[in-house]
Amino acid sequence: MDSTDQTLFFSPGSVLVAFLTVAFLIRQAWPRFVDLKFVKCQTNSAPVSSLSVSKEPEIPEGWLGDSGIFELERRAIFSQAWIYLAHNTQLTKPGMYQSFDIAGFPVFVIRGKDGEIRAFHNVCRHRAYTITRKETGASTVLGCRYHGWSYDTTGWLVKAPQFDQVPGFDKSQNSLFEIHTHTTKQGLILVNLNTEKPTNLDDEAVSTLDAFFQTSGWQQNSIWVAGQTVSGDFNWKSPMDISRLEAFATDLGNSLPRSSSLSTLKMALRRILKASPSTNHFHFPTAFFHHVIHTDFLIALSLFPTSAEKTNIRCDIFSSSPIAQKEREAISETLGSGLKRFNQEIEDEFQILSKRECNTLELKDQVTRETLRRVHEHRKLERTHGSKIHPAMRKPKGSNLFQQAEKLCKELDCMSGISQNSNSPDVLDW
Template structure:
């Protein structure tokens, strides 16, 4: 199932990644990983923000090995193939002597980029010229929601990132984030930042808005928060003192990372920022323990499913339906095609007959070895 999710979800859906605040200068770049995909977001010398797979076009070695930096050229440390920050190949040692070699056909594999109204950067890894799903199809006007109108995201600056890795499936994190039915039991800090008596969610397209009615005291302290979940694996909490992007990053079926980028309002005092930052770190640490314990019991082979509350757990029900629909539709496409479909995979040129034959052979061997009903092509 995890590999199917990689093909059906993470290869095709728009993924909220970061904010352009993190790339202020030409040459700035950041490396990200999700579900086995390794990619780079970079600002080129013209100021355009690009994204591409962290895969050298020569022999698939990573072009970058650190988390970020500023460079005019990204050089692979295997055979020194070099690329500009728009992904174009600038140097391939000794290949200038090969008449059939075309530098223009050996740029880094591009990734679609969308920058929304508020400056948030989204990526889509589908290798087609245009993604099957346009950003607007899933998220139209979510960047213009009324709750954001009181914020100017240029008033914030990147402060820090942190992460927690645990033994749980990424979907448990999605379920957990999208309800607060558990909050009175497990999160003693929640009443500080939210009035649970007024808590509700609104589900639409591919997102979940978490709504509340902050008290006058919470508003005065800057604890009022606008929280939104963006399918499949990201959320954002915005407040007067800070906002953070949370990404649920699967590493395997049983291991995930909770990754946080925290941005601070330039006018917030150290005390105001630290108080709310610490509150959320405690809450997320508590969520980690919840998901790890639930995952362990699920893996034991006893529990299949429980009845979710139609109101209190509306968010998880919506999230689970999105996952179910996407993977089911993709699986139907694969059954019809008689092979696995990897939307993010390199598109081979028409004259690459040998490579196509190799792929067909490997696919037939792999699929022929799958003896489970519904997976044998």
């Protein structure tokens, strides 16, 4: 090979082509040597890329709206967290109850004849029909409208038509499924759906809760003023930003009537005696409390998911001072219009988020971090266990005699001409 040929072989163009070829081959082979997942998210406005060095993205695909993620949240969070439902002043008389849907678990709380507040799964032990059909009501005897089974305020089965004479049928084994309930010294009603002994309330959470209610003037005998529930088409986590919840509560609070001069003086003294009191408190996973400054009002806001893309927003307003009836009506109207606007804003935002290839939530949000932590821990536990773990799952006891009673009940349905597919409101629609 002469000098001319050597020059052509080592020309800059040849070296560049060789370099690009080697670079391309390395790029193609790189995934074989490194087992990393790359998360690429794109929005409708501009592409956004991010790399995750973990084998599993901290925020999984489908975080907002995926049914599989929602089912995991039901097991990891809503089946075993202490969830705020109501305040004891909303249940002032025996038989007063309030119904909720917690992530697909229908439950209700009720004040018994003995004054105790209890919570139960809102399903009849016979055919799982709803016991309390209204959101709020009052009755010392709760009857199932399917076959007439009736329960008292302690959940005890007091009446089972056509079953009393069935050999082996035991009423004591067919009471309503009771849920762990805890009422704080401020009157907050918390429930835990775990069928086993639930974990104790976190000491730090309890102390901060106590501190907040002490500085806000909340009392166990504070008055419930108004409350409403609206249903929205969005995932429960989409509005879970403390600043977002605070903005809604602040706007609503500014629409409420101002306190009297005496009440304002009491609040000023309370702020002086208590160092830098907070006006907000979040109780995981879905409850947000806001004290309206310069007033005796306190707002309780909760989000109860019913499915992956549907959520109920419940908002209650309380006062530590008496409220006239006309003021109550005005406050209720203000609350209703404010909730509708808030719900619409969240629905509109969720429509935008749901169109993204994957979400771009920031992990600096404390609520998001805690949700992810519990989801990941439960998923690891299930992987170790080798199957899904349902902390809230109930396994009703049933004997052969009870199965015979079930057969008898079905025969009675046929004899009376009742079908489960009937359009009658008294019949359970499966």
